[in-house]
Amino acid sequence: MTDLVVRRLLIDLQTPLPRHWCGGGTFRTAFFNALSMSFPVGEQFFIDSVRNGHKALSAEEQARRQREVQGFIGQEATHRRIHALFNAHLEKQGLVNAWAPRAESRVKLLEGLDPRHPLAITAANEHFTAILAEWLLRHPALFGDAQPRLKTLWLWHSAEESEHKSTAFELYQALGGTQEWRVKWMRRVTFFFLTDTLRQTLNNLRRDGTLWRWATWKDAASFLFGPTGLVRQTFKPWRAYFKPDFHPDQQQSDLSQRWLQANSAQYTVAGARPN
Numbered sequence: 678m679t680d681l682v683v684r685r686l687l688i689d690l691q692t693p694l695p696r697h698w699c700g701g702g703t704f705r706t707a708f709f710n711a712l713s714m715s716f717p718v719g720e721q722f723f724i725d726s727v728r729n730g731h732k733a734l735s736a737e738e739q740a741r742r743q744r745e746v747q748g749f750i751g752q753e754a755t756h757r758r759i760h761a762l763f764n765a766h767l768e769k770q771g772l773v774n775a776w777a778p779r780a781e782s783r784v785k786l787l788e789g790l791d792p793r794h795p796l797a798i799t800a801a802n803e804h805f806t807a808i809l810a811e812w813l814l815r816h817p818a819l820f821g822d823a824q825p826r827l828k829t830l831w832l833w834h835s836a837e838e839s840e841h842k843s844t845a846f847e848l849y850q851a852l853g854g855t856q857e858w859r860v861k862w863m864r865r866v867t868f869f870f871l872t873d874t875l876r877q878t879l880n881n882l883r884r885d886g887t888l889w890r891w892a893t894w895k896d897a898a899s900f901l902f903g904p905t906g907l908v909r910q911t912f913k914p915w916r917a918y919f920k921p922d923f924h925p926d927q928q929q930s931d932l933s934q935r936w937l938q939a940n941s942a943q944y945t946v947a948g949a950r951p952n
């Protein structure tokens with residue numbers, strides 16, 4: 678079992694965000710803004726999936742996993758709240774969240790299904806967040822140094838994603854979820870995650886008035902395809918999910934604990950709590 682604690686971030690989220698807060702890059706800012714827009718709906722879905730999956734276990738298994746599940750729910754609930762504050766600033770900048778309503782209508786389609794389906798979808802998404810998290814913790818320079826509070830927000834979220842990356846996966850396995858469906862859902866999640874991220878990033882750039890700037894696509898090229906770029910660094914760990922003996926713990930995540938230790942002045946520990 679993973680010991681998960683809930684942390685309260687001690688950063689300023691009142692001051693408006695500069696338009697290109699992420700290292701001055703228009704593309705990378707639009708990309709992270711897009712991800713943030715998906716979090717409140719997405720993370721509520723993860724919470725519900727894990728809560729329902731947990732309820733479907735035997736009483737003995739439920740008791741054994743109780744603390745971890747509470748920690749998971751507490752962490753994701755905190756992420757939702759913080760990203761809702763972040764997203765309110767984006768709205769004031771004139772950006773429009775088209776991803777959240779699409780995600781909400783897809784979530785409705787899953788109502789009444791066996792709890793292993795939403796859990797497999799959650800496990801697939803949690804693999805995406807875990808590999809993104811590991812990449813960000815390894816290359817924090819891509820945030821630049823202009824907005825340390827926002828860099829802290831994203832790295833704190835990354836550190837906790839890394840910490841709880843096995844929770845949904847292990848619940849799925851404990852409920853007898855099959856490899857076939859796990860992989861099937863990962864293929865679908867990959868399609869939706871990539872297309873939704875791209876659509877919302879382009880939408881953000883268009884509303885920002887920077888879609889057709891040369892500097893935007895130069896930023897995109899280095900951010901995605903540079904030596905430390907997203908695509909190059911995350912393709913292999915993404916592919917590992919398809920192996921029959923895959924487990925999230927096979928992938929390194931020691932950067933998470935290192936970041937949390939080195940940045941303990943940036944948060945307080947609130948303890949695990951149900952939500």
Ligand SMILES: [Fe+2]
Binds near residue numbers: 753756834838
């Ligand atoms: Fe999260």
Ligand SMILES: [Fe+2]
Binds near residue numbers: 841
């Ligand atoms: Fe998560």
